[in-house]
Amino acid sequence: MQDKTYALIPPNPFNAGSPIDPNDFVGRVQELETFKQRLRQTKEGSLASMAVAGGYGIGKTSFLHKCRSIAEENNALSIYFSLNEMDDLNRETLSKMLVERLQERVREEIILQRISAKVLDAVRKIRIKISPSEEGPSVELGLDHSINSIHFPNLHSALSVAWKALRDHKKAIVFFIDEARILEKHRADLILYLRAVLEQLQIDRVPVMIVPGGKLTISDPSGSGFSPLVRTFPPAVLENFTLEESKAFIRKKLTKVKISISDDVLKQVYSITEGHPFVLSAYMATAYSKLKPGEGELRKEHFEATDIEFVKRVLSPFFSRFYDQVSKNSRSILTEMAKRNGEIDLSELCEIMGRKSNELSPYLAKLTQDGAILRIDRGRYKLFHKLLTQYVKQVGGL
Numbered sequence: 001m002q003d004k005t006y007a008l009i010p011p012n013p014f015n016a017g018s019p020i021d022p023n024d025f026v027g028r029v030q031e032l033e034t035f036k037q038r039l040r041q042t043k044e045g046s047l048a049s050m051a052v053a054g055g056y057g058i059g060k061t062s063f064l065h066k067c068r069s070i071a072e073e074n075n076a077l078s079i080y081f082s083l084n085e086m087d088d089l090n091r092e093t094l095s096k097m098l099v100e101r102l103q104e105r106v107r108e109e110i111i112l113q114r115i116s117a118k119v120l121d122a123v124r125k126i127r128i129k130i131s132p133s134e135e136g137p138s139v140e141l142g143l144d145h146s147i148n149s150i151h152f153p154n155l156h157s158a159l160s161v162a163w164k165a166l167r168d169h170k171k172a173i174v175f176f177i178d179e180a181r182i183l184e185k186h187r188a189d190l191i192l193y194l195r196a197v198l199e200q201l202q203i204d205r206v207p208v209m210i211v212p213g214g215k216l217t218i219s220d221p222s223g224s225g226f227s228p229l230v231r232t233f234p235p236a237v238l239e240n241f242t243l244e245e246s247k248a249f250i251r252k253k254l255t256k257v258k259i260s261i262s263d264d265v266l267k268q269v270y271s272i273t274e275g276h277p278f279v280l281s282a283y284m285a286t287a288y289s290k291l292k293p294g295e296g297e298l299r300k301e302h303f304e305a306t307d308i309e310f311v312k313r314v315l316s317p318f319f320s321r322f323y324d325q326v327s328k329n330s331r332s333i334l335t336e337m338a339k340r341n342g343e344i345d346l347s348e349l350c351e352i353m354g355r356k357s358n359e360l361s362p363y364l365a366k367l368t369q370d371g372a373i374l375r376i377d378r379g380r381y382k383l384f385h386k387l388l389t390q391y392v393k394q395v396g397g398l
C-alpha cells in the first residue's frame with residue numbers, strides 16, 4: 001500500500017521493559033475474576049486478600065496495575081508500591097511504609113477532588129510506634145513529630161482510624177505490594193504479620209485488602225494447599241499467555257499503529273516465544289524495528305531478520321540472571337540440561353556430575369525458586385524456556 005500515512009513508521013508499540021497500560025491489558029480472565037470477587041468480599045467486610053506469584057517477566061506488575069485500576073473503578077482507595085531493593089524491613093518499617101503511602105494517596109485524592117480535604121486532617125496525624133517490647137529497640141525515622149500527631153502501637157489500630165476518616169468516601173482500602181518476596185524472609189515473618197493485622201481488622205469489619213506480588217512461594221510446594229497463609233493470600237499464579245492471549249496482545253498493539261499481521265505469522269511468534277509475556281514483547285519489539293517506511297504488514301522476513309540477533313543480543317540482559325549470574329554448580333546443571341534439549345532426570349544429572357542427589361538438590365531448589373528451571377515431574381526438570389536452552393548453548397559455547 002503506497003499510502004502517505006505509511007511513509008513514516010509509527011513509534012514502536014512494544015516495550016518489554018515496562019508494565020502494560022491497564023487499557024492495553026489482555027487475558028488473565030480467571031485471575032482478574034478472582035480479584036474482583038475478593039474485592040467484593042472485602043467491601044462487604046470479609047477477610048479476602050490474595051497474592052500474585054510467577055517468575056520474571058510473566059506479568060505480575062502489569063497484573064497489579066490492572067487490579068489497581070479495577071479497584072479505583074470500584075471506588076476503593078488503592079495504594080501501589082514496590083519493595084524493590086528494600087532489604088532492611090521489619091514490622092515497624094513495613095507498617096510505617098503502609099501508613100505513609102496511604103497518607104500520600106489521600107493527598108492525591110484530595111488534589112483530584114475525589115475526597116474532601118477534611119479527611120487529610122484525620123489521616124495525616126497517624127504515626128506508628130511499635131513498642132520495643134514487641135520488637136527490639138524502635139528506631140525513629142525522622143518523621144514529623146508535631147504535637148498534633150497521634151501515635152499508634154500497631155498497624156491495625158492505625159488503619160482502623162484511617163478507615164473511619166475514609167468510610168464516607170471510599171468502599172475499601174487496597175494495598176498492592178510489588179516485589180514482595182522479602183516478606184517471606186525469616187520464615188515468612190512479615191507476611192504472617194500482615195495476616196495477623198488483617199485478622200484484627202476483620203474483627204471490626206474494616207475493609208482492607210492486601211495483595212503482595214512477586215516471585216512468592218506462598219503456594220505450598222508439597223501441594224497440600226491448606227496452610228493458613230494460602231488461605232489468607234491465595235496466590236494467582238501467572239503462567240505464559242495462551243495462543244489466544246498472545247494473538248490478542250499482538251493485535252491490540254498493532255491495530256493502534258495500523259500494521260497488519262497474518263494468522264500464520266501470529267502462530268509462528270507464539271511457538272517461538274511460548275507466550276512468555278516478556279519474551280513475546282521483546283520479540284515483537286525487535287521485529288517491529290525491522291519495518292521499513294512504507295510497509296504496512298509485519299511479515300515472516302521481519303521475524304527472520306530478528307531471529308539472528310534475538311537470543312544473544314536482545315534477550316541476554318534478561319537471561320543472564322538465570323545463567324551468567326548464578327553459582328558455578330548451578331551453571332553446570334543448566335549446561336547439562338541444555339545439552340539434553342533442556343530436560344533432565346535427577347538420577348541422570350547425578351551420574352553425569354558425579355554427585356549425590358542430596359548434594360544437587362539445594363542447587364535445583366534455588367534454580368527452581370529463581371524461575372530458571374521448572375519441576376515437571378517427580379525428579380524431572382526442564383529449563384523454563386526453550387530460548388534459554390539456546391542461550392545457554394550459545395554462551396556456553398556448546
Ligand SMILES: Nc1ncnc2c1ncn2[C@@H]1O[C@H](COP(=O)(O)OP(=O)(O)O)[C@@H](O)[C@H]1O
Nearest residue numbers: 016019020025026057058059060061062277281
Ligand atoms: N496481561 C498483559 N497484557 C499485555 N501485556 C502484558 C501483560 N502482562 C505482561 N505484559 C507485558 O510483558 C512484559 C513483562 O510484564 P511485567 O508486568 O513487567 O512482568 P513482571 O512484573 O512479572 O516481571 C511487559 O512488557 C508487559 O508490558
Ligand SMILES: [Mg+2]
Nearest residue numbers: 060061062178
Ligand atoms: Mg515486576
